[in-house]
Amino acid sequence: MAVSVVSTRRSVLGEGPHWDESSKTLLHVDLYSGDICWLDPQTLDTQTIHLDHEFVTLAVPYASNPRHLVVTTGTEVRKLQCDTGETESLVEVDKEVKKRTRFNDGKCDSTGRLWAGEEFTL
Numbered sequence: 341m342a343v344s345v346v347s348t349r350r351s352v353l354g355e356g357p358h359w360d361e362s363s364k365t366l367l368h369v370d371l372y373s374g375d376i377c378w379l380d381p382q383t384l385d386t387q388t389i390h391l392d393h394e395f396v397t398l399a400v401p402y403a404s405n406p407r408h409l410v411v412t413t414g415t416e417v418r419k420l421q422c423d424t425g426e427t428e429s430l431v432e433v434d435k436e437v438k439k440r441t442r443f444n445d446g447k448c449d450s451t452g453r454l455w456a457g458e459e460f461t462l
C-alpha cells in the first residue's frame with residue numbers, strides 16, 4: 341500500500357469525513373477554523389465555506405438536497421445553504437451549560453436520523 345498527500349490544504353483539526361456520492365467529493369470540517377471543506381479526488385482541489393462560529397464540528401448533506409447541509413456549531417444544529425452560505429438555527433441543546441459543552445462529532449444513521457455527541461469540559 342502506498343500513502344500519498346492528496347490535498348495541500350492544511351486543517352487545524354480536520355474531522356468528520358463524509359463521502360458525498362452526488363458530488364463525488366470528500367466532505368469534512370476543520371473544527372477550529374470554522375471551515376467546511378470538499379475535496380475533489382479527481383482534481384485534488386478543496387473548496388471551502390467558512391462559518392463565523394467558534395466551532396464547526398460536523399457537516400452532513402441533506403438526502404433531499406446535497407447542496408444543503410446539517411452542521412453543528414457549538415451547541416447548535418444548523419442548516420447551511422451551500423450556494424448562499426446562509427445558515428439557520430434548527431435547535432440549540434444544553435443552553436444552561438453552554439459555556440462548558442459543545443457538539444463533538446456525529447453522523448446520520450440509515451433512516452436519516454442525526455446522531456451527535458457532545459463534549460463537556462470542567
